[in-house]
Structure formats: structure tokens, C-alpha cells
Amino acid sequence: MQIDLSGRTALVTGSTQGIGHAIAVGLARAGARVVVNGRGEKRVAEAVDSVRAESGGDDVTGAAGDLASDEGTAAVLAAVPEVDILVNNLGIFGSTPPLEIDDAEWRRYFEVNVLSAVRLIRAYLPGMKDRGWGRVLNLASDSAVAIPAEMIHYGMTKTSLLAVSRGFAKDAAGTGVTVNSVIAGPTHTGGVEGFVRELVGDELPWDEAQREFMVKHRPQSLLQRLIEPEEIANMVVYLASPYASATTGGAVRVDGGYVDSILP
Numbered sequence: 527m528q529i530d531l532s533g534r535t536a537l538v539t540g541s542t543q544g545i546g547h548a549i550a551v552g553l554a555r556a557g558a559r560v561v562v563n564g565r566g567e568k569r570v571a572e573a574v575d576s577v578r579a580e581s582g583g584d585d586v587t588g589a590a591g592d593l594a595s596d597e598g599t600a601a602v603l604a605a606v607p608e609v610d611i612l613v614n615n616l617g618i619f620g621s622t623p624p625l626e627i628d629d630a631e632w633r634r635y636f637e638v639n640v641l642s643a644v645r646l647i648r649a650y651l652p653g654m655k656d657r658g659w660g661r662v663l664n665l666a667s668d669s670a671v672a673i674p675a676e677m678i679h680y681g682m683t684k685t686s687l688l689a690v691s692r693g694f695a696k697d698a699a700g701t702g703v704t705v706n707s708v709i710a711g712p713t714h715t716g717g718v719e720g721f722v723r724e725l726v727g728d729e730l731p732w733d734e735a736q737r738e739f740m741v742k743h744r745p746q747s748l749l750q751r752l753i754e755p756e757e758i759a760n761m762v763v764y765l766a767s768p769y770a771s772a773t774t775g776g777a778v779r780v781d782g783g784y785v786d787s788i789l790p
């Protein structure tokens with residue numbers, strides 16, 4: 527398959543690093559016009575440069591804005607009035623004992639991880655439907671279906687995104703617009719690498735360290751290594767492409783077999 531997204535504009539939220547950055551690179555390599563997002567101008571400008579350098583594409587721009595706020599969202603919508611591919615990648619995570627998560631924290635997780643996506647879907651979906659083509663992809667997690675006790679608030683937001691994706695796919699039925707979620711498993715990002723090192727120490731070379739981490743702390747994984755961000759990006763690029771026209775309302779797994787079920 528030769529994926530050609532030339533002529534399509536893609537906004538990838540939270541793409542100054544990690545999985546979002548890899549998705550931006552993947553979409554730019556496929557020829558899309560890519561808009562990178564993060565909260566601050568400086569990091570967004572640096573990410574625009576690195577996405578250009580890694581993808582070899584020069585149609586990459588930035589739109590800074592905190593998508594958990596009305597003001598930040600308004601700034602991004604003003605900078606990017608129309609998109610064909612919306613990747614709601616932005617997501618925060620952290621562990622807290624369940625009974626210590628207070629109301630403000632529950633609300634913050636919902637605002638950042640769920641409402642940021644819903645606001646952008648509300649803004650961009652009507653245009654996609656009018657133009658008869660569009661892709662909405664929401665980054666979920668194994669934690670959406672295998673809720674970790676120390677991350678209930680995070681798991682709740684990812685389960686919500688599965689519902690959001692299914693619901694808006696129904697709203698877009700028959701229009702040429704597809705809406706899906708991608709269930710990512712444990713992935714090799716900066717934050718996760720630090721977490722692995724905390725648990726298994728600094729002595730082992732990275733390949734052995736991550737294998738030990740997976741076997742001891744994530745034994746459910748059939749991959750027995752962390753997923754590379756590019757592996758998540760590959761699925762997103764495929765789902766964003768015309769080849770994925772019959773996949774909608776779904777939750778597609780790139781979890782290394784982490785979730786122990788046959789159906790998603």
C-alpha cells in the first residue's frame with residue numbers, strides 16, 4: 527500500500543514529543559499538511575523543525591494552545607479553521623491511590639483528556655461532513671479496558687474516549703467521515719523510559735532493562751517489550767488514509783497483545 531495524504535490537512539494535538547510527535551512525522555511523510563500542537567510557542571516551534579527534519583516534508587506548521595482551556599482552544603481554532611484529519615492524541619497520566627484522587631483532579635483529567643477532544647470534534651466534524659471526507663482518531667489506552675487501580679482517573683478518561691469515538695462515528699454515519707479510537711499499549715516515550723529506570727535501575731542496557739520491566743511489571747504483554755511510538759503512528763497513518771474507509775466506530779488495538787481479549 528502506498529499511502530498518499532497529499533492535499534489533506536492534519537492537526538495532531540499534544541505533538542511536541544512522544545507518540546504525538548511520531549504521528550506528526552508519519553502523517554507528514556505520507557504527504558499531509560501537518561499542524562503540530564502543544565501548550566507553548568517555543569516547544570511547538572522546535573517540534574515543527576524536528577517533524578520537518580524527520581519527515582522530509584516542509585508543509586509542517588504549529589498552533590500553540592492549551593486545549594484544556596477555552597482560550598487555548600479558541601487560539602488553535604483561529605489558527606487552523608479546517609482540518610481533514612484530527613488526531614486527538616493529547617493526554618496526561620499519572621498514578622495516585624484511588625481514594626486520594628479529589629474532585630478537582632477528577633475534573634482536571636476529564637477536561638484535559640476528554641473534553642479537549644470533544645471540543646475539537648465539535649469544531650471540525652461539521653466541515654468534514656460537509657466536504658464528504660474526514661478522519662477523527664482518538665488516542666485511547668489499554669487502561670481504557672484494563673483499569674489500573676492506581677490510575678482510575680486516567681482509565682476513566684480513556685474509557686470515555688471509546689464511547690466518544692463510537693458516538694460521534696454514529697453522528698458521522700454515511701458521510702465519508704470515519705471516527706475511531708486507537709488503543710495504545712505501554713510505549714517507549716521519555717516519561718515511560720524514566721519510569722522503567724526507576725523500577726529496574728540504570729545498570730542494564732536499555733533492551734534488557736525494558737525486557738525485565740515488561741516480564742516483571744507488565745507480564746500480560748505478548749510483545750514483551752515496549753511499543754515504539756512509530757508503531758502507534760503507523761496504525762494512525764493507516765486509519766487516516768483512504769484505505770481505512772470501512773473502519774469506523776471502532777477501537778483498534780496497537781497494544782502488543784496487552785489486553786487479554788480476542789475482541790477489542
Ligand SMILES: NC(=O)c1ccc[n+]([C@@H]2O[C@H](COP(=O)([O-])OP(=O)(O)OC[C@H]3O[C@@H](n4cnc5c(N)ncnc54)[C@H](OP(=O)(O)O)[C@@H]3O)[C@@H](O)[C@H]2O)c1
Nearest residue numbers: 540541542543544545564565592593616617667710712713
Ligand atoms: N506512553 C504510553 O505508554 C501510552 C500508552 C497508552 C496510551 N498513551 C496515550 O498516548 C497519548 C500520548 O502519550 P505520550 O506518552 O506520547 O504523552 P507525552 O509524552 O506526555 O506528551 C504529551 C504531549 O501533550 C502535550 N500537552 C500536554 N498538555 C497539553 C494541553 N493541555 N494542551 C495541548 N498540549 C498538551 C505536551 O506538549 P507541551 O508540554 O509542549 O504542552 C506533549 O506534546 C496520550 O493520550 C496517552 O494517554 C500513551
